[in-house]
Amino acid sequence: MTRSIYRALSILSLLLCSFLLQKPVIANEIIRYGFSHWPPYGMTEQPQIYGINYDIGLELEKRLGITLQPRVCPFKRCLLELESGALDLFSGFTKNDEREKYLAYSTPSYSTVSVVFYVRKGESDILKSYDDLYKLRVGHVFESHYFDPFNTDTAIQKVDVAMEQRLLPMLSSNRIDTYVGTDPNASYEVLTKGFKSKLEKATYSPNVEVPLYFAVSRKSKHLALLSKIGQAIQDMHDDGTMARIHDKYQ
Numbered sequence: 001m002t003r004s005i006y007r008a009l010s011i012l013s014l015l016l017c018s019f020l021l022q023k024p025v026i027a028n029e030i031i032r033y034g035f036s037h038w039p040p041y042g043m044t045e046q047p048q049i050y051g052i053n054y055d056i057g058l059e060l061e062k063r064l065g066i067t068l069q070p071r072v073c074p075f076k077r078c079l080l081e082l083e084s085g086a087l088d089l090f091s092g093f094t095k096n097d098e099r100e101k102y103l104a105y106s107t108p109s110y111s112t113v114s115v116v117f118y119v120r121k122g123e124s125d126i127l128k129s130y131d132d133l134y135k136l137r138v139g140h141v142f143e144s145h146y147f148d149p150f151n152t153d154t155a156i157q158k159v160d161v162a163m164e165q166r167l168l169p170m171l172s173s174n175r176i177d178t179y180v181g182t183d184p185n186a187s188y189e190v191l192t193k194g195f196k197s198k199l200e201k202a203t204y205s206p207n208v209e210v211p212l213y214f215a216v217s218r219k220s221k222h223l224a225l226l227s228k229i230g231q232a233i234q235d236m237h238d239d240g241t242m243a244r245i246h247d248k249y250q
Contacts, residue, residue, distance in 0.1 A: 031222050033057055033068040034087040036075040037163055039188045040249035041092050041111075041212075044072045053091045055245045056110060056236070063232045066225070074162045076142055085219030093215045094145045102218050106230035109211035110242060113182035115146050117202040118190065120171060127178050127202035139167040139179030146180050147208040165189055172198045182210060184250070 035053065037044040042051045049070050057068050068089070073081060081087040083102040095105055117127055126132065133156050142160040145151050159176050161167055167179040168189060181189075190199050214233065216226050236242040 030069045032088045034078040034090045082217045088220040091214045096145045103215040106214045110233050111212040115208040119178045119202045124203045127204045136177035139176040
């Protein structure tokens with residue numbers, strides 16, 4: 001073999017190795033995608049998962065040539081599995097400093113929710129301002145982040161639950177006085193779970209909109225996929241796919 005041919009083969013080998021190292025996902029390799037029950041983003045009570053997050057996941061599979069393996073878990077357990085690396089991917093996250101220690105967020109956001117408070121029917125005026133919260137038992141989902149200063153306000157009597165749908169019967173049966181949630185999912189739950197005649201939104205609204213993101217565990221071997229997910233989400237915004245998926249669940 002001549003020196004020039006040997007040199008050419010060496011260069012080709014280096015280029016091939018470089019390409020393989022940069023490739024974020026190996027064909028048919030499984031990416032573990034966590035789901036919590038959070039209608040209309042994730043509906044997990046039927047054998048087949050569905051909802052906004054699921055439909056976006058299907059679109060990511062097509063656009064990126066990846067395989068997502070859905071895994072249902074309560075929100076708190078999903079967080080623990082993302083922190084340990086047992087899950088690779090999750091969606092429906094808001095950003096906060098604590099989670100960024102073990103999660104990397106894709107940009108841009110894929111959806112936005114607005115913060116709302118629900119009370120019993122006919123009691124909307126018990127919550128007319130933020131200060132009224134100090135007199136009430138306030139239900140919320142454990143480790144969810146809604147808005148400041150509420151997130152860190154330890155003077156409010158907060159009642160933790162693992163899943164948002166548990167708050168509806170608690171409020172209806174007077175175990176709490178109000179609960180905080182986000183629309184469209186809070187209104188979706190009230191409507192579909194038969195509480196429309198029992199619950200209503202409080203007069204007080206914090207007028208806060210919260211962006212939602214996809215996030216990858218910093219311990220995942222698929223962390224390099226993050227930028228491609230972000231680009232695919234931007235493309236879905238630009239070509240109208242994201243709006244069509246959201247409209248499906250209005």
